[in-house]
Amino acid sequence: RGEDHPALSRAILQLGSTYDSIREIHSNQADSDFYNISEILKDYIALITAVKDSFVERARLYRVWKEAETSLTKKRELKVRMELSNKTEKLPEVINEIRDLEGKVENDQKKFDKISISIKEEMAKFDINRVEDFKKALITYLESMVYNTQKVIKL
Numbered sequence: 001r002g003e004d005h006p007a008l009s010r011a012i013l014q015l016g017s018t019y020d021s022i023r024e025i026h027s028n029q030a031d032s033d034f035y036n037i038s039e040i041l042k043d044y045i046a047l048i049t050a051v052k053d054s055f056v057e058r059a060r061l062y063r064v065w066k067e068a069e070t071s072l073t074k075k076r077e078l079k080v081r082m083e084l085s086n087k088t089e090k091l092p093e094v095i096n097e098i099r100d101l102e103g104k105v106e107n108d109q110k111k112f113d114k115i116s117i118s119i120k121e122e123m124a125k126f127d128i129n130r131v132e133d134f135k136k137a138l139i140t141y142l143e144s145m146v147y148n149t150q151k152v153i154k155l
Helices: 007-085 093-152
Strands: none
Touching: 007 093
16 A cells, blocks of 8 residues: 555656656657658658659650651651652652741750750759758757656656
8 A cells, every 4th residue: 555655656656757748758769760751761662753853854855856857758768769750840849848847856856955964954953952851860869868758867
């Protein structure tokens, strides 16, 4: 019975209170860790999604460029066949189409090259930022651990 041993009762109550305080500190630490990690993961997922979309657009531009090259090659072949068979009545029209396709091929290649360079630059920035973000998150985590350990020690 508690009234027979008041010192023991107080010590047990204090122990229970200490355990409750430690449980609360650990719970707060877990919540904080989860928040910090989930924020970093959310940012990474957003960046990865953007990179994925950029690669899809890059693939589309590559396909458009190569389709234009194929059309240009076919028009050039048509021009040669027309010249060899002396069918020159539509030759000026084919020459104009070739000129237009050459401009399109050049323009499409520039677009492809531009997006390729942009993706490389963004990936380099991402790598640098990823390291910095990870360092900051690790420092925050360690500071939080030290702070909570000090709180437990003071109990």
